Amino acid sequence: MSRSINLAVIPGDGIGQEVVAEGLKVLSAVLPQDVKLETKEYDFGARRYHATGETLTDADLDALKQHDAILLGAIGDPGVPSGVLERGFLLKLRFAFDHHVNLRPSKLLPGVATPLAGQPEIDFVVVREGTEGPYTGNGGTIRKGTEHEVATEVSVNTAFGVERVVRDAFARAQARPRKKLTLVHKNNVLTFAGHLWTNIFNKVAAEYPDVTTDYIHVDAATIYLVTDPGRFDVIVTDNLFGDIITDLAAAVSGGIGVAASGNINPSREFPSMFEPVHGSAPDIAGQGKADPTATVLSVALLLRHLGHDAEAARIEDAVSADLAERGGLPARSTSDIGDALAARVAG
């Protein structure tokens, strides 16, 4: 646990600006007096791209490396072609800083609306691999734009990359009361990658006899997420499957207004990045309508990563209490919710 936090702040575009302001408000309120918080803001995102054509330069990466962690709001606007900021900023950062553990908790808190009937109990964490699979940018196109075009996407999976994220997931499962870990893949069709994942999962499982394990195909996992989400405790999965099921997981456990995530480098060789799962939502930007809860919960993940567990727990408790009280999502403005949470964690 460090006595100072040197934080890079990337508000980004649209509601990113608004929710990050509230995240910082709560962070300042929760930190003990003797922990020094320094923040530096970076202007990455669509605005900078429109102004300069840049997404993330080597100099930017060098600057970010100096920080203990990164807090991101959201980036993107409809004026930027699809893929430019995703590949040029978000994924570039995950790869450059080796964010191989993409952590996405799903907990249906009391008072929060879910599209599922019967208000089921939901409390699980997805450990999504963050630096391999179909996300590597391998692949290409020949005969582009002709009737003979062929486009490929190559999913790259290494024993090194799979084993480290599987180990991380086992350790997380072992630390939870239910001690259960589910591997989600599609090993009956993607047999090359599937066997690598399955073999490594089974090998590591032998070292964790107290962790219950099972395997589910990704298609079936989407069924369980709506019919029996309570069956999940910790899930470990590939980059693309993790992308898909964590959006669904967020939807059933209160929506992306409350879904937090961490792009984590557990070795701390590079700073980890924490961000709400939602996007920049240009349609509601600037209106004080965005729910900052997902960002505030991302701040809790950030604090836990830096060893400030007690402060992380205070934030999570404050969010639970706030949601239970308001009995649903936005009745108050973005900053009113931030103020309420800041007051709770301070008190």
Next chain:
Amino acid sequence: MSRSINLAVIPGDGIGQEVVAEGLKVLSAVLPQDVKLETKEYDFGARRYHATGETLTDADLDALKQHDAILLGAIGDPGVPSGVLERGFLLKLRFAFDHHVNLRPSKLLPGVATPLAGQPEIDFVVVREGTEGPYTGNGGTIRKGTEHEVATEVSVNTAFGVERVVRDAFARAQARPRKKLTLVHKNNVLTFAGHLWTNIFNKVAAEYPDVTTDYIHVDAATIYLVTDPGRFDVIVTDNLFGDIITDLAAAVSGGIGVAASGNINPSREFPSMFEPVHGSAPDIAGQGKADPTATVLSVALLLRHLGHDAEAARIEDAVSADLAERGGLPARSTSDIGDALAARVAG
């Protein structure tokens, strides 16, 4: 519309046997006297694999080619290693017979339970590409079993393959009252394949000015499937994304007990195959507990494919009436449900 149907029947394993018997019962009952139905049963699946080590030989393919269509129950049992029957039978058949249109309708019928709150209106069709994408078996493994193993999976996408399925989907959308088509992909990350899909989709869209179109990333699509499934009319998507979202679609629209599918070769160069989305469910096999509705609805898709639209509609109406009456799933045995449906379509 043919005056005879020469059908290949593959009951398969587990509940496959039971549900196919009911599907055939309803098929016989619905056909007019002057349509001659011939069926030939094939023993493909886990039993044959255990007995002979064979999954699907060249001679098998030659035999199947002689038929007008194929009705499949379900194949697989826990004794067969993952991937063997999937790649060696199911996918081999889809590829050999060029089943490039994988059709999966989702309709929440009155009286059917859904895990979603508020009983939303759901009535859409997914047109899943069936012969490309990550399903081609391209890829491989080096240094297998070592700490330096690398496993790849290659998604192959061609202008030819994408355009034909996109055209099929536009034609289906145009024939429906709402005339709306949604492309589901992940073109912000899988930019090579994503641009191919998006460009072809937009090109064909120009020929269908009366069809409304939109685009959604696959991760966001899973959110809409649980928060606003009514927004979908026809969806066209890649093989793997289609696999994932159609299981979720089945789950929200009554479960895999009622989800039908067709693996269609629209040119009729080879026979198309119709099957319930569910698997062989060894845990409930032989107990008369399986719901044959998904198979019966697959028979309706089969009849429509062969031009027997009136008979297909009679089956769909019978299923709706039956479900509305029983107000939920299995209260009766597999064959009782089949008898009830056969009586309705005959009458």
